[in-house]
Amino acid sequence: MEPPVLFTALTLVVLAVLWAATFNFITRERETAHQTAAALAADVADTYEAQVVRALREIDQTLKLVGYELRRQPPQQVLDDLGMQGLLPPPMLFTIEITDAGGGLLVRNNDSDIPQAKADTVPESVRSAQDMVVGLPQRTGHDEWQLRFAQGYRDNQGRFAGVVSVLVPAAYFVSGYEPSVMGNSGVLGMIGTDGIFRVKRTGEAISAGDALDYSALAQEDVDANSPASVQSNPWDNTRRYTIIRKLYQYPLAIVVGLSEKEQLAGAHETVRLYILRSAGASLFLIIIFTLLGWLNWRLQQERKRVMEERIEHAKQVEYLAFHDSLTDLPNRAYFSHLLTENMQRVHRYERHLALLFLDLDRFKTINDSLGHDAGDELLREVALRLRASVRESDIVARLGGDEFVVLLPEISEAEQVVPVAEKILTAVAKPFELVGQEFRVTVSVGITLYPGDGRDEQTLMKNADVAMYHAKELGKNNFQFYSEALNTNSLERLSLESSLRSALEHNEFRLYYQPKRRMSNGEVTGMEALLRWEHPELGLVLPMQFIPLAEENGLIIPLGRWVFKTACQQNVTWQQQGYPPLTIAINLSARQFIDEHLLDDIKLALKETGMDPRLLEVEITESMVMRDLQQTIQILQSLKQMGVRVAIDDFGTGYSSLSNLKQFSVDTIKIDGSFIQDIVRSQEDQGLTEAIIAVGRSLGLTVVAEGVENSDQFEFLRRHFCDEFQGFYGNEPLTAEDFAQVVWKQANQPVPD
Numbered sequence: 147m148e149p150p151v152l153f154t155a156l157t158l159v160v161l162a163v164l165w166a167a168t169f170n171f172i173t174r175e176r177e178t179a180h181q182t183a184a185a186l187a188a189d190v191a192d193t194y195e196a197q198v199v200r201a202l203r204e205i206d207q208t209l210k211l212v213g214y215e216l217r218r219q220p221p222q223q224v225l226d227d228l229g230m231q232g233l234l235p236p237p238m239l240f241t242i243e244i245t246d247a248g249g250g251l252l253v254r255n256n257d258s259d260i261p262q263a264k265a266d267t268v269p270e271s272v273r274s275a276q277d278m279v280v281g282l283p284q285r286t287g288h289d290e291w292q293l294r295f296a297q298g299y300r301d302n303q304g305r306f307a308g309v310v311s312v313l314v315p316a317a318y319f320v321s322g323y324e325p326s327v328m329g330n331s332g333v334l335g336m337i338g339t340d341g342i343f344r345v346k347r348t349g350e351a352i353s354a355g356d357a358l359d360y361s362a363l364a365q366e367d368v369d370a371n372s373p374a375s376v377q378s379n380p381w382d383n384t385r386r387y388t389i390i391r392k393l394y395q396y397p398l399a400i401v402v403g404l405s406e407k408e409q410l411a412g413a414h415e416t417v418r419l420y421i422l423r424s425a426g427a428s429l430f431l432i433i434i435f436t437l438l439g440w441l442n443w444r445l446q447q448e449r450k451r452v453m454e455e456r457i458e459h460a461k462q463v464e465y466l467a468f469h470d471s472l473t474d475l476p477n478r479a480y481f482s483h484l485l486t487e488n489m490q491r492v493h494r495y496e497r498h499l500a501l502l503f504l505d506l507d508r509f510k511t512i513n514d515s516l517g518h519d520a521g522d523e524l525l526r527e528v529a530l531r532l533r534a535s536v537r538e539s540d541i542v543a544r545l546g547g548d549e550f551v552v553l554l555p556e557i558s559e560a561e562q563v564v565p566v567a568e569k570i571l572t573a574v575a576k577p578f579e580l581v582g583q584e585f586r587v588t589v590s591v592g593i594t595l596y597p598g599d600g601r602d603e604q605t606l607m608k609n610a611d612v613a614m615y616h617a618k619e620l621g622k623n624n625f626q627f628y629s630e631a632l633n634t635n636s637l638e639r640l641s642l643e644s645s646l647r648s649a650l651e652h653n654e655f656r657l658y659y660q661p662k663r664r665m666s667n668g669e670v671t672g673m674e675a676l677l678r679w680e681h682p683e684l685g686l687v688l689p690m691q692f693i694p695l696a697e698e699n700g701l702i703i704p705l706g707r708w709v710f711k712t713a714c715q716q717n718v719t720w721q722q723q724g725y726p727p728l729t730i731a732i733n734l735s736a737r738q739f740i741d742e743h744l745l746d747d748i749k750l751a752l753k754e755t756g757m758d759p760r761l762l763e764v765e766i767t768e769s770m771v772m773r774d775l776q777q778t779i780q781i782l783q784s785l786k787q788m789g790v791r792v793a794i795d796d797f798g799t800g801y802s803s804l805s806n807l808k809q810f811s812v813d814t815i816k817i818d819g820s821f822i823q824d825i826v827r828s829q830e831d832q833g834l835t836e837a838i839i840a841v842g843r844s845l846g847l848t849v850v851a852e853g854v855e856n857s858d859q860f861e862f863l864r865r866h867f868c869d870e871f872q873g874f875y876g877n878e879p880l881t882a883e884d885f886a887q888v889v890w891k892q893a894n895q896p897v898p899d
């Protein structure tokens with residue numbers, strides 16, 4: 147049940163109980179008050195009845211005594227004798243009057259001024275009646291009411307001789323009215339059975355003479371034991387606990403009444419108090435329950451808020467757990483889930499899906515030279531471009547580093563993937579602006595198709611990676627579909643690592659030499675020594691496949707030493723064989739460049755072989771020099787002092803400024819092959835190449851273009867006064883023998899000027 151409903155229901159129940167109890171108390175209080183009043187009325191009636199009866203008997207006896215004595219003595223004598231004997235009631239209150247048979251006053255026991263009885267106040271019946279007759283109330287001169295009790299007397303012959311009367315003030319019969327008991331609105335009185343009140347007192351007011359319908363009045367209360375009934379008294383319309391009790395032997399009834407209003411006033415006050423208290427308690431309860439309800443509501447709200455926060459937090463945690471915080475793309479774990487899910491679905495509907503494994507080319511260079519913030523910015527931008535290149539239903543995720551994946555969940559054939567891959571290449575290749583500079587990155591993409599290229603997630607991913615790696619090998623900025631043949635290569639690559647360590651001892655490394663030619667006349671000006679590994683089982687392994695491994699496990703240092711020594715030795719041998727002195731360029735990897743023994747190793751190689759240091763050129767990449775400028779300057783200066791030439795390889799991919807180049811005092815800059823690749827079509831690459839040539843020339847450096855593969859590229863570079871070129875258009879990397887052949891041919895077929 148909802149708390150507001152619960153608290154309202156609870157409040158109503160408690161209020162119902164409270165008010166039920168209150169009404170119960172009230173009913174009992176009223177009942178008790180009612181019974182008390184009724185009992186009190188009965189008590190008063192009992193007492194009053196006894197008083198009245200006693201007084202009436204006394205009067206009755208007086209009448210009889212006087213009547214009896216009148217047979218023997220004259221009236222005055224009777225009153226005197228009886229008075230003297232104390233047998234008459236006190237004359238102050240009771241007037242005894244004797245009249246003759248004609249109604250004439252004979253004597254009174256006092257000198258009261260009560261007028262003589264009128265015919266209507268002494269009923270005719272008194273002549274014949276044996277019993278006392280109660281006359282009608284009569285007003286005296288003092289405006290008081292007088293009651294006459296009369297009885298006829300007879301002479302010795304038994305004839306009617308007159309009437310003896312006892313006159314009593316009516317107030318006498320209601321003197322028992324106790325205001326403390328009966329209040330101001332009670333009633334005490336005596337009514338004749340003829341319906342005429344002989345006397346009636348309410349509070350201090352005494353009246354007599356009002357006539358009522360006695361039979362109607364006494365209807366209920368004729369029985370002496372009848373309890374007091376509440377009725378509206380017809381003489382003043384006041385509701386009273388009323389008892390009307392007929393007196394035995396007398397034609398009279400007593401009337402006792404207690405005002406209902408007065409008698410129940412205390413109970414009403416108590417009831418009022420009960421109601422007030424209950425109302426107060428109800429108000430208190432309502433406030434308390436409202437407060438509790440409100441607190442409970444607040445508590446519920448608070449709980450709800452905490453729950454919502456928890457859910458929100460859990461959602462966030464879940465989101466963070468499944469998304470890459472940098473790009474907001476699904477992360478590796480989530481992608482794995484999505485891939486499995488999609489594989490299952492595709493399997494069910496016998497469709498295909500394509501997985502594109504992306505790795506940014508040259509990302510490391512940007513990170514190293516521009517810093518991680520710029521690197522992050524780049525990744526974010528790449529993520530946006532990838533998302534924009536695919537459909538809403540396609541999935542783009544970041545696996546980590548500069549690796550992304552794109553999942554095309556609904557394809558029917560491999561060809562459908564090509565436009566998507568091309569779109570991605572174009573989108574990523576567009577220039578970026580970072581830290582105020584414009585630059586470009588490219589991406590290499592490996593593609594696998596489900597289920598053809600792998601029936602499980604791992605295989606599909608691994609094969610896509612293999613295909614991506616192949617794309618890198620093929621010069622980056624392209625996409626490659628996976629094929630079985632590639633996998634064989636990659637398996638080979640895995641086994642490379644284990645056999646690399648022993649390769650040096652087993653003398654499995656070879657140096658190839660790629661000629662550098664002068665642009666103007668094609669003359670060989672020098673060469674670049676390029677390392678190859680002649681694997682006993684795999685055959686020729688390219689440096690891209692093992693140099694990173696050698697860098698990782700440190701083997702690059704002894705391997706580098708071997709390269710220097712072998713290259714220098716070869717160069718010296720050629721000269722000894724009579725070939726012209728040609729420069730030989732040797733690549734340095736990052737780890738070699740910062741190795742503390744580098745200079746000593748070079749010195750030793752030069753010394754041991756007797757090579758002229760001026761024919762030796764070391765190639766370092768832009769990213770290597772930018773890593774620690776001070777250290778770079780120091781190393782390069784030492785090389786210069788030794789007479790060794792310095793070339794900046796892959797120029798244009800990093801961010802060396804002109805002033806850096808000056809500081810480094812380099813001799814050669816080599817334009818990166820990636821700019822040459824598209825130079826005929828891409829205006830951007832043309833502009834960049836032209837700029838590099840201009841920079842080189844302005845600093846008096848030799849500018850060499852790498853990766854020149856065709857005549858168009860060659861022509862462009864020649865037109866723009868590039869100094870030298872290197873590439874398949876001239877020669878591929880050659881064995882020492884083949885290189886010697888080339889040089890020999892050239893010597894015997896002089897090149898045109």
Ligand SMILES: Nc1nc2c(ncn2[C@@H]2O[C@@H]3COP(=O)(O)O[C@H]4[C@@H](O)[C@H](n5cnc6c(=O)[nH]c(N)nc65)O[C@@H]4COP(=O)(O)O[C@H]3[C@H]2O)c(=O)[nH]1
Binds near residue numbers: 690796872
């Ligand atoms: N597509 C294309 N490629 C061309 C063309 N002409 C030459 N190449 C290739 O371009 C690479 C040029 O070398 P690099 O940029 O210094 O890049 C080198 C260099 O950084 C590194 N490397 C090679 N030998 C050594 C070495 O003895 N020591 C060190 N530390 N690194 C080496 O390995 C990289 C790759 O060497 P290689 O596989 O021999 O690849 C060579 C070469 O075979 C062309 O017209 N088209």
